[in-house]
Amino acid sequence: MEELHELTLQRRRKVNKMWEEGINPYPNDFTPRHTSADLLAAYGETTEIPENAESFVVAGRIMARRSFGKAAFIQLQDRKGRMQLYVKKDVVGEECFALFESFDLGDIVGAEGWPFRTKTGELSLHVTAIRLLTKSFQPLPEKFHGLTDVETRYRQRYVDLIVNPESRDVFLKRSRIITLIRDFMVKNDFLEVETPMMQQIPGGATARPFTTHHNALDMDLYLRIAPELYLKRLVVGGFDRVFEINRNFRNEGISIRHNPEFTMMEFYRAYATYEDLITYTEELLCHVAQELLGSLEFTCQGEAITFQRPWKRLTVKEAVVAYGDIDRKSLEDRDLLYAYAQKIGLGLPESISYGRLLMEVFEEVAETKLIQPTFITAYPTEVSPLSRKNDNDPEIVDRFELYIAGRELANAFSELNDPVDQKERFLAQVALKNKGDEEAHYMDEDYIRALEYGMPPTAGEGIGIDRLVMLLTDSPSIRDVILFPQLRKEK
């Protein structure tokens, strides 16, 4: 027998009493016809509300109560917000008022009433009838401070959403952002698709996958780390403008900007280059910011961000020179660059290749300083096994990453569509894997076969949706923009 808190017991007793009296505490025969937003839209601007105004039928959760014995004000919260209800004994009648007095904060009720303004001018409903729709057993957190304990906010997101309007707002915005992106993609003739989350060969990114097992097939499967290779198969198949907004899973550390499952949009556009995607990305993100915030200027964690175009562009090497303490000439020399890496405290293996070394230094000296939107280009070929080599310099690829507020937000490149080159790159990855690099790519023969049918010249991009939401809602942690972030088991 579980121990029940006194406050819960009180409420359970009320429910038992209702059952005994033949009143269902969980009825399902009430249909609200209005929301708090409807009330506000109708009379929010009206000072003189006509006496014969039509009544409103509403439902919601009781969030506050100010009682006067024979009358009371309550705050009702529905999906659109809050509204005030005024319940008076001689209007609703003895019987109804007696039941009303037994209602608790957190209970869900349905009510009907006419609109009016109180002495202090607050738009309210003068209730003619009110009844319980769902009894709540758990006491709500405090009305003034709300719920601040982060662990409880993440574990019991439902409570967080009930009592913290700011949290609610973040997830409303998240939904709106995704809708804006989806509409923008569709308007630009991209086809939305879904590709496997469970893959036999986890490809499309350098990351450690989660492993699972299919019993009937007696086969190990991986949760996908990226949809990339499947989306490009679709480009081969003729769906040459596709996008997918969905989850990726990576078996890596959890941090303020990493959750094991996270949402990405990946899209592929045939007959385009990574430079076309620079323009497109600017257009897309400016559209989202403008529609969501009504502005291209906003603040993120104390930093003023502007989306005014054009956005800055720097090559990896330019960024290292700009933000690090090393000149361009030394940067080109592997040994001097390695010495610099040591000087700034990077403990890297002696055998590290130039390309990897360069990226390590870039991440250390430049990444967190890229506050305004910046496209970083000219990535080393060896760290980009799926990207097209630059025509003038095979050491680099036609790729960019977009950084905003010190975080990587997007990654894009002209796709490698030469099956011979792709096979060689996979083989190089397999060699790394055999040397113990757990994150190196697997060989994917079917993907090579697909390329052999011919993939049109294509550019593709992935945009981290969670990080975009963090940026646009000024949220410090990825857990603040994921409804149910991954946590350890409770207790």
Next chain:
RNA sequence: GAGCCGCUAGCUCAGUAGGUAGAGCACCUGACUUUUAAUCAGGUGGUCGUUGGUUCGAUCCCAACGCGGCUCACCA
């Protein structure tokens, strides 16, 4: 995985230089028919994260463990 910090009433927080704990909100009782964190009077509520150790005595000191936060590592 490592380091630092935190864990006290349903919620938000005090506190004890070691002597078994307090406030506000919520809840209960009473008053109150236009309040806005309503007000007024009275009251209930805690194995102080868990388990050990030191001590006459531990919520407090020590250790281990659990959960969370931040930083680092890995990464997007």
